[in-house]
Amino acid sequence: MNSAKTATLKIQTPEGIFFSFQLAGPIPRFMGWTIDAASISVIASIINGLLGFMGIVSRDLASAATVLAYFLVSIGYGIVTEWYWQGQTIGKRLLRLRVMDVQGLRLRFSQVVIRNLLRFVDSLPAFYMVGGLTCLISGRAQRLGDFAANTIVVWNPKISEPDLSQLLEGKYNSLHDYPHLEARLRQHVSPQQAGIALQAVLRRDELEPQSRIELFRDVALHFKRIVSFPSEATDGISDEQYVRNVVDVLFCTKK
Amino acid sequence: MILDLKKFIAEEKAYWTELETALEDLETKPGHRLKLNELKRFHYAYQRTSADLAKLRTYSSEPNIRRYLESLVARAYGEIHETRQKPHRLTPFHWFFTVFPRTFRQHLRAFLISLAAMLLGCIFGGFALGIDPAAKEVIMPFTHLKGDPSERVAKEEGADDDRLKGAKTYFSSYLMTHNTKVSIFTLALGVTYGIGTLIMLFYNGVILGAVAFDYITAGETLFLFGWLLPHGAIEIPAILFAGQAGLILAGALIGWGRPVSLRMRLRKISADLVTLIFGVAILLIWAGIIEAFFSQYHEPVIPYAAKIGFGMIELIVLTLFLAKSGKERSI
Numbered sequence: 174m175n176s177a178k179t180a181t182l183k184i185q186t187p188e189g190i191f192f193s194f195q196l197a198g199p200i201p202r203f204m205g206w207t208i209d210a211a212s213i214s215v216i217a218s219i220i221n222g223l224l225g226f227m228g229i230v231s232r233d234l235a236s237a238a239t240v241l242a243y244f245l246v247s248i249g250y251g252i253v254t255e256w257y258w259q260g261q262t263i264g265k266r267l268l269r270l271r272v273m274d275v276q277g278l279r280l281r282f283s284q285v286v287i288r289n290l291l292r293f294v295d296s297l298p299a300f301y302m303v304g305g306l307t308c309l310i311s312g313r314a315q316r317l318g319d320f321a322a323n324t325i326v327v328w329n330p331k332i333s334e335p336d337l338s339q340l341l342e343g344k345y346n347s348l349h350d351y352p353h354l355e356a357r358l359r360q361h362v363s364p365q366q367a368g369i370a371l372q373a374v375l376r377r378d379e380l381e382p383q384s385r386i387e388l389f390r391d392v393a394l395h396f397k398r399i400v401s402f403p404s405e406a407t408d409g410i411s412d413e414q415y416v417r418n419v420v421d422v423l424f425c426t427k428k
Numbered sequence: 429m430i431l432d433l434k435k436f437i438a439e440e441k442a443y444w445t446e447l448e449t450a451l452e453d454l455e456t457k458p459g460h461r462l463k464l465n466e467l468k469r470f471h472y473a474y475q476r477t478s479a480d481l482a483k484l485r486t487y488s489s490e491p492n493i494r495r496y497l498e499s500l501v502a503r504a505y506g507e508i509h510e511t512r513q514k515p516h517r518l519t520p521f522h523w524f525f526t527v528f529p530r531t532f533r534q535h536l537r538a539f540l541i542s543l544a545a546m547l548l549g550c551i552f553g554g555f556a557l558g559i560d561p562a563a564k565e566v567i568m569p570f571t572h573l574k575g576d577p578s579e580r581v582a583k584e585e586g587a588d589d590d591r592l593k594g595a596k597t598y599f600s601s602y603l604m605t606h607n608t609k610v611s612i613f614t615l616a617l618g619v620t621y622g623i624g625t626l627i628m629l630f631y632n633g634v635i636l637g638a639v640a641f642d643y644i645t646a647g648e649t650l651f652l653f654g655w656l657l658p659h660g661a662i663e664i665p666a667i668l669f670a671g672q673a674g675l676i677l678a679g680a681l682i683g684w685g686r687p688v689s690l691r692m693r694l695r696k697i698s699a700d701l702v703t704l705i706f707g708v709a710i711l712l713i714w715a716g717i718i719e720a721f722f723s724q725y726h727e728p729v730i731p732y733a734a735k736i737g738f739g740m741i742e743l744i745v746l747t748l749f750l751a752k753s754g755k756e757r758s759i
Contacts, residue, residue: 236598
């Protein structure tokens with residue numbers, strides 16, 4: 174396992190497969206905690222309101238129930254939600270954060286309890302200063318509670334399947350007329366270069382018009398340097414169209 | 429070579445979906461057990477997805493599918509390579525009467541260190557008050573302890589009305605929550621390599637020793653035991669167990685030259701810490717009830733002999749419970 178001081182934690186399975194977790198830093202975690210603190214206040218207020226009715230029977234009993242309920246909510250909130258939602262609280266769910274075992278194994282109940290109880294130290298002297306500083310220093314962005322419980326907090330960005338329909342399905346691609354040059358292109362282009370071209374095509378609508386023109390000009394120029402197609406294949410098409418053709422050649426092998 | 433993504437996705441997606449469905453079942457239904465044929469399929473889907481991830485990483489740099497497959501492989505990895513036993517059904521009686529005392533006995537040395545720290549604090553507290561009575565103002569945490577013990581005893585014994593009337597349950601719940609917070613804090617301070625835990629235990633000992641010295645030298649020994657024993661017989665050991673848990677954590681952090689990695693040491697003790705702190709919480713519920721409903725009433729309402737007797741019985745039962753309960757019978 175690689176625990177290099179980066180924002181990711183890489184794990185190698187016995188099958189030799191690597192996968193990585195993107196570690197969450199102190200800022201998103203603090204934001205998550207703010208949401209959780211607000212959630213605890215709301216839950217406690219609701220319970221408080223409900224227990225208010227007990228005051229009709231006994232004021233002493235109602236006061237005791239309020240004290241106990243607040244204690245249980247403030248201590249139990251993190252434990253219950255992280256256990257029930259497999260490492261997530263309301264704040265973590267909203268910010269796509271998740272608590273995980275440091276070795277990528279299933280999160281245990283004892284780990285959830287320990288990391289939540291050690292908040293008592295992490296929150297010292299105020300606003301999670303100890304926890305935040307430890308998180309900054311730690312190679313795995315762990316606060317003391319995470320360290321003792323063998324847990325990490327990861328950020329899971331929204332993952333969606335790429336919309337490959339944006340490629341040239343069913344449309345004419347002038348590069349297909351030169352299969353030997355297509356083969357050379359596939360041979361000489363690395364997966365990383367191909368990935369850049371694919372991302373440029375898939376995310377082109379997110380770009381400013383001027384940036385879009387400049388980006389596709391640079392990318393097209395790069396691929397033209399790798400393999401030079403005859404002018405019949407490239408004349409009259411824009412740089413963006415050229416890159417789309419290249420991506421089509423690289424990612425959608427002609428049947 | 430660059431992967432034909434469309435063809436690749438079309439061919440492999442069924443296996444990814446199969447793995448994802450199985451994972452969702454395993455993650456959302458804790459009691460779910462796979463049958464042998466399901467297990468084989470699950471393993472096959474995991475291996476296939478792992479191979480797809482390797483292929484994708486080698487022949488394509490499409491980040492979205494890579495991340496999706498990584499998340500599937502990561503989740504499946506957690507399920508397949510998990511060697512720790514899955515938690516059983518919740519069995520509170522078994523846990524309290526077997527697991528808790530066994531855990532206590534297993535870490536007896538940490539408890540003895542915890543006890544020693546508190547006793548040292550007691551000696552120091554008594555000694556400090558003995559050489560400098562003015563230190564009382566600083567040491568005593570509550571105002572009612574800062575006055576003259578004999579005056580307090582006379583006031584308590586001569587009281588006509590119940591000062592906790594209509595607030596006993598509230599007082600009891602306050603004591604439970606406050607003491608549990610102190611206990612959790614004592615455990616959590618174990619992360620400071622035990623220094624914080626030892627300071628907490630020592631500090632509590634100082635208060636206890638100072639109070640004891642103050643009341644004994646004032647000739648109020650009977651009142652002191654009658655007042656403290658009924659709840660203290662449980663509350664003080666509970667704080668000591670929290671200290672024990674903190675010192676177990678510290679021991680795992682320090683390692684003491686054991687040829688086991690820090691991660692493994694922490695993993696090994698995590699269940700024990702949880703057992704001890706939940707045990708402490710239960711004991712403090714009892715102590716809170718006794719303190720609010722019993723300890724605060726003195727002679728002539730409740731004779732001191734009855735209160736001291738009750739406290740002694742609690743202490744004996746607790747000692748027997750910790751020493752004998754859940755003990756494996758030798759054949």
